[in-house]
Amino acid sequence: MNDSPSPSIRTQLEALYRADSRRVFASLVRILKDFELADDAMHEAFAAAVVDWQRDGVPDNPTAWLVSTGRFKAIDALRRQGRLKELQPEIAARVAEIAAENAARAGDEIEDDRLRLIFTCCHPEIDPRIRVPLTLREVCGLTTEEIAKAFLTTKGSMAQRIVRGKAKIREAAIPFAVPSLAELPARLDAVLSAVYLVFNEGYSASAGESPVRANLTAEAIRLGRLLYQLLPDPEVQGLLALMLLHESRREARVSAEGEIILLEDQDRATWNRDLIAEGIALVEGALRTRRFGAYTLQAAISALHAEAATAEETDWNQIVVLYSTLLRIEPSPVVELNRAVAVAMRDGPEAGVALIDAILARGELADYHLAHSARGELLRRAGRTADAIAALTRALETTQQAAEKRLLTTKIQQLGG
CATH class of the missing domain: 1.10.1740 (Rna Polymerase Sigma Factor; Chain: A)
Known part of the structure; x- marks a missing residue:
C-alpha cells in the first residue's frame, strides 16, 4: 500500500x-x-x-x-x-x-475548552502584560512574531513574556476552568482585550500574503457570542457589535486578486446587511445602558460608517466627537491617529497631517506603518507629492503584510516615486 x-x-x-x-x-x-x-x-x-x-x-x-x-x-x-x-x-x-x-x-456557564483556556491565560495571578499575548499564542495559535508585531515589540521580548506566563500557570496551579458567575466581572477586561486582538489579527493580518484571516475573525466572533451568552454586560455587547460591523465589510475589503480595497472605494452593496443590522441593534442596546466603554464607542463609530450610503455621506463630525470621547476614556496613540484621520476628513488633509506629525514627534508610532501610510495619503491629498512619497516609503519599510506592500508600492509609483 x-x-x-x-x-x-x-x-x-x-x-x-x-x-x-x-x-x-x-x-x-x-x-x-x-x-x-x-x-x-x-x-x-x-x-x-x-x-x-x-x-x-x-x-x-x-x-x-x-x-x-x-x-x-x-x-x-x-x-x-x-x-x-x-x-x-x-x-x-x-x-x-x-x-x-x-x-x-x-447550563449556567458555557462548556467550551477554548473559552476555559482564555480565562486561564487571563487569570489575575498572571502579569497583565502577559495575559493577552499568552492567549493569542496558546488559544489562537498566532506565532510569537505575529503577536510581537501586534504589540509593537520585538519577537525575543514577546517570547520571554509567553514563557513567563506558562511558567506562572504551572507554578501557581492556576485552574483550567471558566470562573464562577460571581467572579466573571473582575476577569472580563483581559478576556475582552484578548478576543478583540484575535479579531484584529484576522481582520488586518500583521504579516503574510493575505490581508485577512477569516478563520481568526470567525473564532473571535464565536468567542464573543459565547461571552455575551455567559455575561450580557454592555461592553461584551459593544465588543460583539464592533466585530460584527467590521466583519460585515470583510468581503468588500479585498479584490478577487487579493488586493486591498480602501473603505472609501468599497462596493457598499456587497456589505453584509444582516451583520450590520445585528451589530447596530447591539450597539444601540449597549448605548442605552449608559454603562458602556471603549468597545461600544468604537462600535458606534463603525455603525456610522455602516449607515452611510456613500463615503461622501459619512458623518465625520460625529465620528470626530466619538473619537474624542474614546481618547478621554482610553488614551492611546492609535486612537489619536484614528481621530487625526477623521479630523482630516472633516477639516481637510493639512489638519490631519499636523495632528499625525505631533504624534510622531513624541516618538510614538515611529515604526507603525499605518501612521506613515495615513500621513502619506493625507500629504498626497494636500498636493505635497515629495513628502507623500517619503511617508509612503517609510510605511512600505515598516509593514510585513504582502498586500499592503503592493498597495503602497502602487501609490508611490502613481506619484512618480
Missing part, C-alpha cells in the same frame, strides 16, 4: 488543522494541564491521522478522534519518560473533575 496520504486525506487534514487545531489543543490542555505536553500530543495526533485515516477512513467525529489520540500519545510519552506513574492519577482525576463541573453547571 502507498504510504503517502491521498490528496483527499491530506486536504481534509490541512483544513481540519486550520479550523480545529486550537480546539484540540485546548481540550488536551484541559485534560493534561501542561502546555508543552498538550502541544506535542496535538501534533502527534495529527501525524497519526495521516496514517490511520489513510488506512481506516476519516472517523465520524474527527476532532474527538484527535483529542482521544492526543491523550493516548501523551500517556505514551509520559510512560517513555518514566513520569506516567507520577502523573496518570492526576490526569484521571482531572477528567473526572471536568465532567463533574460540566454536569453541575447545568
Whole structure:
C-alpha cells in the first residue's frame, strides 16, 4: 500500500488543522494541564491521522478522534519518560473533575475548552502584560512574531513574556476552568482585550500574503457570542457589535486578486446587511445602558460608517466627537491617529497631517506603518507629492503584510516615486 496520504486525506487534514487545531489543543490542555505536553500530543495526533485515516477512513467525529489520540500519545510519552506513574492519577482525576463541573453547571456557564483556556491565560495571578499575548499564542495559535508585531515589540521580548506566563500557570496551579458567575466581572477586561486582538489579527493580518484571516475573525466572533451568552454586560455587547460591523465589510475589503480595497472605494452593496443590522441593534442596546466603554464607542463609530450610503455621506463630525470621547476614556496613540484621520476628513488633509506629525514627534508610532501610510495619503491629498512619497516609503519599510506592500508600492509609483 502507498504510504503517502491521498490528496483527499491530506486536504481534509490541512483544513481540519486550520479550523480545529486550537480546539484540540485546548481540550488536551484541559485534560493534561501542561502546555508543552498538550502541544506535542496535538501534533502527534495529527501525524497519526495521516496514517490511520489513510488506512481506516476519516472517523465520524474527527476532532474527538484527535483529542482521544492526543491523550493516548501523551500517556505514551509520559510512560517513555518514566513520569506516567507520577502523573496518570492526576490526569484521571482531572477528567473526572471536568465532567463533574460540566454536569453541575447545568447550563449556567458555557462548556467550551477554548473559552476555559482564555480565562486561564487571563487569570489575575498572571502579569497583565502577559495575559493577552499568552492567549493569542496558546488559544489562537498566532506565532510569537505575529503577536510581537501586534504589540509593537520585538519577537525575543514577546517570547520571554509567553514563557513567563506558562511558567506562572504551572507554578501557581492556576485552574483550567471558566470562573464562577460571581467572579466573571473582575476577569472580563483581559478576556475582552484578548478576543478583540484575535479579531484584529484576522481582520488586518500583521504579516503574510493575505490581508485577512477569516478563520481568526470567525473564532473571535464565536468567542464573543459565547461571552455575551455567559455575561450580557454592555461592553461584551459593544465588543460583539464592533466585530460584527467590521466583519460585515470583510468581503468588500479585498479584490478577487487579493488586493486591498480602501473603505472609501468599497462596493457598499456587497456589505453584509444582516451583520450590520445585528451589530447596530447591539450597539444601540449597549448605548442605552449608559454603562458602556471603549468597545461600544468604537462600535458606534463603525455603525456610522455602516449607515452611510456613500463615503461622501459619512458623518465625520460625529465620528470626530466619538473619537474624542474614546481618547478621554482610553488614551492611546492609535486612537489619536484614528481621530487625526477623521479630523482630516472633516477639516481637510493639512489638519490631519499636523495632528499625525505631533504624534510622531513624541516618538510614538515611529515604526507603525499605518501612521506613515495615513500621513502619506493625507500629504498626497494636500498636493505635497515629495513628502507623500517619503511617508509612503517609510510605511512600505515598516509593514510585513504582502498586500499592503503592493498597495503602497502602487501609490508611490502613481506619484512618480
